[in-house]
Amino acid sequence: MKKIGITFTAITEEFLQKIQSLATDYEVIQLKHNDPSILECEVVFGGIDALMVKDAHALKWLHTSFAGVDSLLKPEVNFPDEVVLTNSAGTYGIGISEYLICTTLMLMRRNMEYAKLQFKNEWKPLGSVKAIYGSKITVIGLGDIGENYAKRCKAMGATVTGVVRTPRSEIPISVDKLCTIEKIDEAILDADVVALCLPGTSQTHHLFDKDRLNKMKPNSIILNIGRGTAIDTTALIEALQTGHLAGAGLDVTEPEPLPSNSALWQMENVIITPHISGNQSLALTNTLITEKFISYLEDYLAGRPFVKVVDKLQGY
Numbered sequence: 032m033k034k035i036g037i038t039f040t041a042i043t044e045e046f047l048q049k050i051q052s053l054a055t056d057y058e059v060i061q062l063k064h065n066d067p068s069i070l071e072c073e074v075v076f077g078g079i080d081a082l083m084v085k086d087a088h089a090l091k092w093l094h095t096s097f098a099g100v101d102s103l104l105k106p107e108v109n110f111p112d113e114v115v116l117t118n119s120a121g122t123y124g125i126g127i128s129e130y131l132i133c134t135t136l137m138l139m140r141r142n143m144e145y146a147k148l149q150f151k152n153e154w155k156p157l158g159s160v161k162a163i164y165g166s167k168i169t170v171i172g173l174g175d176i177g178e179n180y181a182k183r184c185k186a187m188g189a190t191v192t193g194v195v196r197t198p199r200s201e202i203p204i205s206v207d208k209l210c211t212i213e214k215i216d217e218a219i220l221d222a223d224v225v226a227l228c229l230p231g232t233s234q235t236h237h238l239f240d241k242d243r244l245n246k247m248k249p250n251s252i253i254l255n256i257g258r259g260t261a262i263d264t265t266a267l268i269e270a271l272q273t274g275h276l277a278g279a280g281l282d283v284t285e286p287e288p289l290p291s292n293s294a295l296w297q298m299e300n301v302i303i304t305p306h307i308s309g310n311q312s313l314a315l316t317n318t319l320i321t322e323k324f325i326s327y328l329e330d331y332l333a334g335r336p337f338v339k340v341v342d343k344l345q346g347y
Contacts, residue, residue, distance in 0.1 A: 033057045034089075038064040038077030039096040039324075041317040046325070050076075053328060074331070076324045081108045090114050092331060094324050098123055098309075099258060100341055101231035116341040117327055121175045122319035123309040127228075127256055128179035130308040134280035135163060135184075135224055137302060138252050144299045161223065164188030169222035171215065171238075172257060173203065177228035181205040184224075192218050196234075216246050224252045231258030232346040241266035250277045256308045259285035268294050271301065282308040 035050065035057045042061075051059045062069050065080035070087050077096045079087065081103055091114060095103070098120040103110055110116065137143060139161040148155050166189045170177045173193040181191045182205040193206035194215055202209045210218050215238075219225050225247060229235045239253070239262045247253065253276060255262055264285045270276045278300035284293075287306060295301050309316060327337055341347060 034068075034072045035059045035074040035076065035328075036062045036066075036069050036072035038062050038066075038069070038075060038079065039320065040077070041096075041312075042076075042321055043317075046321045049325060050328065053325070054332060074328075076328075079103075081105070084111065084114075085109050087111075087114075092117070094327055095119060096320050096324075099230055099347075101258065101346055104343055104346055110343060112343075115337070116343065117337055117339065118341055118347075119320045119323055120339070120347070122323055123316060124175035124179035125319075126310075126313045126316045127176045127308045128183055130282065130304075131176075131180045131226060131254060131256060131280075132163075132183050132187075134254060134282075134302050135168075135226075135252070138278040138280055138300065139163065139166075139224075141300075143302060147299060162188075166190070166223040167192070167221055168224040168226065169194065169218045170206070170226045170228060171218075172228035172230075173206070173209075174228065176256065177226070178203060178205045180226055180228065192222070194218050216243065219243070219247050221248055222251060223248065224254065226254040227257050227261050229257035229261050230347045231260055235261050237261070237263045239263065239267075241269070244270045245275065247276065249275055252276065252278045252280070254280040256282045259283040259287055264293075264295075271295075271298055278302075282306055 064078045095118045168184045168189045169192045170181045171194045185191045191206045192208045280302045282304045
């Protein structure tokens with residue numbers, strides 16, 4: 032019997048039953064991402080150990096429960112051309128944009144510094160803070176996550192600029208201004224906050240190097256929830272230590288995990304979280320991820336083309 036392997040650990044029993052009721056010709060089994068039984072599955076929902084991909088000869092379609100698939104598309108993985116790859120892009124926007132809003136406010140209002148004073152039993156005003164209202168915020172990457180963050184910032188009174196890879200015929204209502212990546216330096220020049228919402232590709236690697244970080248507005252904030260490789264870590268540390276940047280919110284770092292001896296850990300104006308901004312502990316995100324897979328599964332079973340397939344050369 033043909034098999035569908037579910038490695039998405041946050042799936043509920045209700046959704047498992049729904050998948051089985053749809054795929055009546057398949058055995059639906061729950062597995063770990065490195066379980067040898069995954070090699071017998073025609074469809075996998077969740078993820079698969081990258082080293083096992085080349086041996087998964089029964090695999091026809093992999094739908095990841097995450098959006099970034101760069102780990103599967105490394106040359107050494109040799110992802111098969113004949114296997115269709117789809118992802119869960121479009122399901123993380125709400126959860127991660129709320130994380131970004133939280134991080135933005137914590138840095139602007141100096142909450143990290145106040146938290147440290149609290150633990151030392153110190154009642155000590157720190158002086159001036161900032162507000163999203165009236166600020167200029169630039170969002171690099173205007174996909175589901177970037178657009179959700181931009182929309183929330185604009186609703187809170189910020190002037191928002193979006194930076195995209197390819198031109199669009201219309202400016203989304205989530206931003207006040209739109210430009211392409213070629214004008215990124217212009218877009219960050221007077222931004223109080225720059226948020227990176229980018230996939231991990233060769234084009235985004237160290238997009239923010241020492242030169243570009245120095246082009247950011249003095250006393251501005253940088254946020255990164257895409258891939259840590261978008262920022263040169265050494266250059267970021269220098270920009271923070273010299274005071275050129277007022278702060279950084281990092282859910283992703285280069286490398287990951289961030290080494291315990293990194294200077295970033297001890298900086299009061301840096302928020303570090305272990306790649307959890309889109310964490311599957313958020314029930315809403317889990318529901319959206321599973322519903323997207325089920326929608327794609329209906330297309331797969333009916334022989335219809337998917338709404339969106341990952342371009343293995345582009346990486347998304």
